[in-house]
Amino acid sequence: MPKPVVLVTGANGEIGKSLLHTVAAQGGFEVVTLDLSLPPDTIRSLVSASYAGNIMDRYLLDQVAAHHEVDTVFHLAALLSARGERDPELAHQVNVEGTLNVLRMAQNQSARLGRSVRFIFPSSIAVYGLPSLEEKRAVGRIREEQWNVPITMYGCNKLYCEHVGRYFNLYAHQMGNPSASRLDFRSIRLPGLISADSVPIGGTSDFGPGMIHAAASATPYSCSVRPDARIPFMATPDAVRALLDLASVDRERLTTSVYNIGAFSLSAAQIADRVKKAFPAARIDYEPDPVRTAILASWPEDVDDARARKDWGWEAAYPWDRAFDEYLVPNVTAKYR
Numbered sequence: 001m002p003k004p005v006v007l008v009t010g011a012n013g014e015i016g017k018s019l020l021h022t023v024a025a026q027g028g029f030e031v032v033t034l035d036l037s038l039p040p041d042t043i044r045s046l047v048s049a050s051y052a053g054n055i056m057d058r059y060l061l062d063q064v065a066a067h068h069e070v071d072t073v074f075h076l077a078a079l080l081s082a083r084g085e086r087d088p089e090l091a092h093q094v095n096v097e098g099t100l101n102v103l104r105m106a107q108n109q110s111a112r113l114g115r116s117v118r119f120i121f122p123s124s125i126a127v128y129g130l131p132s133l134e135e136k137r138a139v140g141r142i143r144e145e146q147w148n149v150p151i152t153m154y155g156c157n158k159l160y161c162e163h164v165g166r167y168f169n170l171y172a173h174q175m176g177n178p179s180a181s182r183l184d185f186r187s188i189r190l191p192g193l194i195s196a197d198s199v200p201i202g203g204t205s206d207f208g209p210g211m212i213h214a215a216a217s218a219t220p221y222s223c224s225v226r227p228d229a230r231i232p233f234m235a236t237p238d239a240v241r242a243l244l245d246l247a248s249v250d251r252e253r254l255t256t257s258v259y260n261i262g263a264f265s266l267s268a269a270q271i272a273d274r275v276k277k278a279f280p281a282a283r284i285d286y287e288p289d290p291v292r293t294a295i296l297a298s299w300p301e302d303v304d305d306a307r308a309r310k311d312w313g314w315e316a317a318y319p320w321d322r323a324f325d326e327y328l329v330p331n332v333t334a335k336y337r
């Protein structure tokens with residue numbers, strides 16, 4: 001029997017690389033990737049086919065669909081928040097028009113194969129937009145339907161695509177023709193991620209992993225946000241496991257198409273303190289950037305992930321202590337040794 005095919009867009013990025021290693025370790029899948037360039041050597045052996053190209057290229061996506069009977073799409077390709085604010089029009093093109101192209105390809109594939117293609121979309125806490133720090137502190141943990149008024153282009157793009165994905169889920173029923181489209185769209189609003197393997201570029205939450213990698217590589221770090229800037233974070237392996245768990249759960253168990261997931265919530269100063277204890281020579285100072293400061297002030301302090309816990313049993317394997325002591329410090333230290 002042929003193995004189920006998993007298509008990963010944006011596979012060369014931080015989450016993509018980690019996802020590919022986890023899928024390869026599980027076994028039983030044929031993995032196809034699409035990114036702007038071919039995969040680096042570290043992941044090339046894990047994939048059975050890869051395409052170098054742009055998700056804006058509908059012809060390329062049709063080619064991928066013609067050559068592979070895709071069962072599940074992990075649509076990771078995107079321009080992240082800080083990069084998106086520098087070029088909002090490009091962010092809209094990649095994050096909205098590009099996502100629509102991938103959704104359309106997956107929908108056509110569902111109709112052609114006569115079975116639901118699962119479409120897993122990493123959304124973000126950037127979809128939230130708190131109007132002030134006072135309101136942010138008063139709200140505390142935020143539920144999925146609260147404060148969906150993002151202030152960044154990236155947040156607007158993610159929120160809109162969540163709705164478009166939900167539309168694709170509803171479409172068959174609305175049209176009274178269940179075979180017309182059977183795309184199965186599922187999304188997780190990820191918090192800021194901290195990876196031991198890669199130093200992120202282009203995200204507003206980069207200061208978390210940035211401090212840790214800088215300390216381990218004996219590089220001074222200038223933090224672009226205020227010491228009291230606080231948002232939810234998560235170790236990348238937990239985020240990858242959540243995406244895979246959500247992809248594998250029966251549709252009947254899902255009561256919504258968009259889920260919060262949480263692990264720990266920290267301020268920049270709390271991360272810095274911990275980093276200085278583990279790496280006493282670490283040099284961290286603060287030079288808050290006004291744009292990043294405003295963006296972080298609009299993102300929630302923490303998320304309420306009760307729905308994910310109830311519907312598909314979400315629970316972080318890495319709370320902060322474990323993430324820092326067992327995942328980050330040993331792996332980051334080994335990376336720069």
Ligand SMILES: NC(=O)c1ccc[n+]([C@@H]2O[C@H](COP(=O)([O-])OP(=O)(O)OC[C@H]3O[C@@H](n4cnc5c(N)ncnc54)[C@H](O)[C@@H]3O)[C@@H](O)[C@H]2O)c1
Binds near residue numbers: 016037056078098205
């Ligand atoms: N890292 C985080 O903290 C975080 C948090 C919330 C959500 N997310 C989401 O998770 C997904 C993956 O994030 P990541 O951290 O791995 O990002 P990343 O920037 O490390 O990787 C994104 C990948 O997408 C590719 N890409 C960008 N534009 C493309 C295009 N037009 N066509 C094809 N490929 C393109 C890039 O080359 C890159 O390899 C994104 O959708 C992001 O919005 C990430």
